[in-house]
Amino acid sequence: MSVARAHEGALGHGPRGAKVRGTLFYILLLVSVSVGFILLFTLVIDVVQKGVGYLDPIFFTEPTSTDPDKAGAGPAIRGTIYLMVLLLVMAVPIGVGTALYLEEYANRGRWYNRLLEVNIQNLAAVPSIVYGILGLAFLVRGIGLGRVLLAGALILTLLVLPTVIVASREAIRAVPDSIRQGAYALGATQWQVVRRQVLPAAIPGIATGSILALARAIGETAPLLLVGALTYVAVNPTLLGSFTALPVQIYQWIARPQDEFRLLAAAGIIVLLAILLTMNAFAIWLRNRYQRRW
């Protein structure tokens, strides 16, 4: 009987204190979301307002010049695109290959494999300027490659590699072991299991991770500066020739005294943002399209 009494009236509202705390917490969450969103929104609006006026054909084709009305980011945009392609060609195969080795072939018990794993984690944390110094010392000067596009691409590859490896490992790990067991049980060799089951199933995850890694690399400025993305490049970049890239160009424009160059920089930022957004959107689309429910 007394039990029933203890809960009498409990179907109504509970103690006011708990409800107030709940509401406060909710408001706090909303504030956090808004802060980030509002900041981003403000920045974007500001940039677009300033730069949109300078987005004309000249901007996309002409090289920079001392005259803001004639200045463009043609070589810079080309440089960025070439870097992206080179990254794709170099970072993705090496990254996926490493991930496959670590997940499918490596014996975790061996010391060199554990060393490899630890190093990859560390590399992801290294500041990008260090990569720049590395590139300068070994690639530009050490082997005498010079301040060329290839050097920039190589350095960015190193920068991006840990991310690609981690993303690929996650995608490979996401393939359930039951699939592998099923394939082995049918008399497939390890290579057949990897090539016909694991890799095809992991590709969407690998692709998404790679694109996101590439998108990050596009915005890197410091290593490119050190490896020689020259501030004044009038010609279109070639593999073993001098080059520049969009972030570098933006940086250089901001450093100029004239106000118009700041507006040009804003235009450059818009283009950069557009490229980034497109890449990210593509990655998300890929992930949604191929999302598997095991």
Added chain:
Amino acid sequence: MSEMESAPAAPAKIPGMDEKLLEARGQDAAPPREVLFDVDDLTVDYSGVPALKDVSLEIYKNYVTAFIGPSGCGKSTFIRCFNRMNDLIPTASVNGTILYHGIDLYGPEVDSVEVRKRIGMVFQKPNPFPKSIYDNVAFGPRVLGWKKELDERVERALRHAALWDEVKNRLKASAYSLSGGQQQRLCIARCLAVEPDVLLMDEPASALDPISTTAIEDLMHDLKREYTIVIVTHNMQQAARVADMTAFFSVEVDEEQDRRTGILVEYDDTPTIFTNPSDKRTEDYVTGRFG
């Protein structure tokens, strides 16, 4: 000769009467025993700790043999020895011999990939590949390099697995569009497509509903005409229904070292295990008084 023979009201003496009486014992006349696997003193360790020890028995051709026992008794570990799937576990080590057609499966010249082509396995949870129904069944033959007559092979395998009629019009559909019971039959078809001798089934119906389970059991009854089947099941009534021979495994507890090791307690034809087992532990288990 006598008036008994010419009695008008009763039928004449039927030749082969004794055979029919034998059949009335309620068993399918089981084929004569031909040894396919000869297991001798098998022990399996994980990182040095024995999970299963001193197992010796014979598996007969075209029989359904069931391994039953409480959890942790090593029956799954044991069945995985027959197709060398334990090789995939780095910490596992297998000692003893398993002779298959007289050859030791763990001998130095034996390639585990070749073993698995002849000895197939179906797992507890259906694990179809993330591909179409056709590609699932065709995977085995393709991997083996059997590129010709792929369509016929796929159809034959699906018919053998009693799945053809249900999927023949949607072979390109994803394997995940099938129900659980159908997926498991697809996995069986996948195994059959490589034309093995033996089908190992590790709790094949434990993830399925009762109707699918009965379908799988009826399938085993058909398949044993052409294949030898070994099944692990924690459902002993299932073993009673489908198996010709039953092996009961139990757990030996070592208090001092805090170890639990699996051992083979009794291995006999199924009617004997379920009507009059020799070992009290077996009787305690099948009557449900275990533990």
Added chain:
Amino acid sequence: MRVTLQEELDQLEAALQEEGALVLRALRGCLNALSQSDVELADEVIAFDDEIDEAYLAIEEGIQSLLARQTPVAVDLRLVLAILHNNLHLERMADYCVTIAKLTKLVRDVPHDDTLLEGFEEMGQRAEEMVHVALDSFRDRNAARAESLVDLDELIDRANRRVVGHVLSLGGGADLREWGLRMIIVSRCLERIGDHAVDIGEQTAYLVSGEFREFTDASHGPGTTPRDLR
């Protein structure tokens, strides 16, 4: 579905019907031996009982194995239990045939009464008919036909009671009276065979309806169920 279970049930039932055929042969044999005082035939009937015992054991073992392995329920369970009971009834019938044959041998040198022997032939035919009806109605799951066994049994019962009266009215010497006493036992055997046939009919009704009911209860009126007595 459950192919194995169905096959085994079919096999058990077939074995039961075959046992029934054996019993009919034994019955005809002992009746012929009786009416013709054929001692050789009587010996054959006695030897033949071994075959029936083998059939009985085979079915017993088959049922034990099936119950252990297939755990039948509902109608399958009732079928198995019905076969178990009928197996016993058939075996008892066969034993009564052996008794009749043994009695035939015992009285071979003793005078007999033809009227009574004719009467036994008629009773025997009635018993054969009952065994046929019992087996057929079981096979066909025909409960109505199974119930008709009660009326047939009534005829045998009446004939059985008349035998006593007839034996008492036999004149003649001690030999004939001895024969008469033995014949009462024969009559009793035939009456019991009829009763077992009725029991088989009751199993048919049980199989079909799921309820066990005695067609007639010796101590109560006809159609009383054990339930009515609760």
